[in-house]
Amino acid sequence: MDSIQLLFQAPVLSVQLLLDGMLIGAIFALAAFGMALVWGVMNVINIAQGEFVMLGGYVAFFLYAAGIHPFFGIPLAAVVLFIFGWSLYKTIIFRVVDKDLFISILATFGLSILLQQLANELFGADVRTAESGFGTLVLFDGQVTVAEIKLVAFIAALALGGLLLLFLKQSRLGQAIRATAQNARAARIMGIDTDRVYAATFGLNAAICGAAGALVAMTWIIHPYLGLPYTIRSFMIVIVAGLGNVAAVLAAGLGLGAAENFAGFIFGAEYQAAFVFGLLVIILMWRRFWLNRQRRYLK
Numbered sequence: 001m002d003s004i005q006l007l008f009q010a011p012v013l014s015v016q017l018l019l020d021g022m023l024i025g026a027i028f029a030l031a032a033f034g035m036a037l038v039w040g041v042m043n044v045i046n047i048a049q050g051e052f053v054m055l056g057g058y059v060a061f062f063l064y065a066a067g068i069h070p071f072f073g074i075p076l077a078a079v080v081l082f083i084f085g086w087s088l089y090k091t092i093i094f095r096v097v098d099k100d101l102f103i104s105i106l107a108t109f110g111l112s113i114l115l116q117q118l119a120n121e122l123f124g125a126d127v128r129t130a131e132s133g134f135g136t137l138v139l140f141d142g143q144v145t146v147a148e149i150k151l152v153a154f155i156a157a158l159a160l161g162g163l164l165l166l167f168l169k170q171s172r173l174g175q176a177i178r179a180t181a182q183n184a185r186a187a188r189i190m191g192i193d194t195d196r197v198y199a200a201t202f203g204l205n206a207a208i209c210g211a212a213g214a215l216v217a218m219t220w221i222i223h224p225y226l227g228l229p230y231t232i233r234s235f236m237i238v239i240v241a242g243l244g245n246v247a248a249v250l251a252a253g254l255g256l257g258a259a260e261n262f263a264g265f266i267f268g269a270e271y272q273a274a275f276v277f278g279l280l281v282i283i284l285m286w287r288r289f290w291l292n293r294q295r296r297y298l299k
Contacts, residue, residue, distance in 0.1 A: 021254075021258030023150040023151060024257040025258060027157055028233045029161070030208060031049060032241070032252070033160075036249055037201055041180055042201060044104040046104075047109040048112040049234050050231035050234070051111075053210075056077035056081050056209055056213025057222035059073050060217040061129070063076060064217075069133070071152075082203045082210070086199050086200070088206070092107065096108075123224060129217065129218075132148075153219050157215070165246045177200070232276060236252075236280050237249055259279070260272060
């Protein structure tokens with residue numbers, strides 16, 4: 001209750017929490033773009049989504065450790081993770097496409113655990129960060145501060161979301177991805193190599209997550225067990241926003257970031273993760289109620 005009273009007594013604190021939350025939420029939305037793409041095109045729920053974010057963060061960190069500014073890790077992480085995602089599709093994921101959705105969940109859950117343990121063995125369990133060297137913006141006579149790296153991450157997330165949308169609408173491969181998402185069988189009849197489309201889609205998802213991970217490494221911390229919260233957040237955002245709607249995914253990501261930031265302040269940082277999981281349960285219950293209502297309406 002004291003925290004809530006403080007918000008009312010100092011409205012500028014709410015502005016601080018809202019700004020921080022929305023800037024953070026843009027990175028959540030970036031990871032969710034890839035999950036929405038894979039789910040919509042391949043009908044695969046990728047539980048290893050957060051591990052792709054984690055690996056992208058390590059790319060930026062090791063670039064920073066080599067004396068290169070970690071900002072250059074954004075495109076490098078995207079390229080490295082695209083190759084990694086393409087390879088994963090060709091070796092593992094292609095076996096679960098067109099199978100029951102539950103099989104894809106089990107397969108990618110196992111992949112998630114494998115990537116966590118490999119990262120722990122290769123990189124160690126230490127918490128790492130890639131210092132960006134950016135400063136801090138001061139607003140409202142010093143009452144509100146915004147880390148410039150968070151602003152850079154917000155702009156980068158918006159730009160990458162826009163590029164993804166442009167790619168899907170304008171490029172040949174993007175049009176093939178959209179056609180496959182609408183009807184894979186018809187796309188095959190029309191001469192589209194759907195296996196190539198699936199591989200490109202999964203690689204593109206990994207690339208987006210890699211870029212998000214590089215931003216995470218500069219903004220917060222990374223470690224081998226970072227992935228699960230980002231997978232949960234991505235899943236929540238896609239459930240709320242739906243598939244194939246980039247603007248709705250971005251809005252849901254910003255909303256989740258703001259809600260999580262306020263919850264961390266009100267309940268305490270130790271309950272922030274519990275808030276995320278509790279919110280997931282509420283969203284799933286709401287989604288089920290809404291779907292049941294839709295079925296009754298159609299009858």
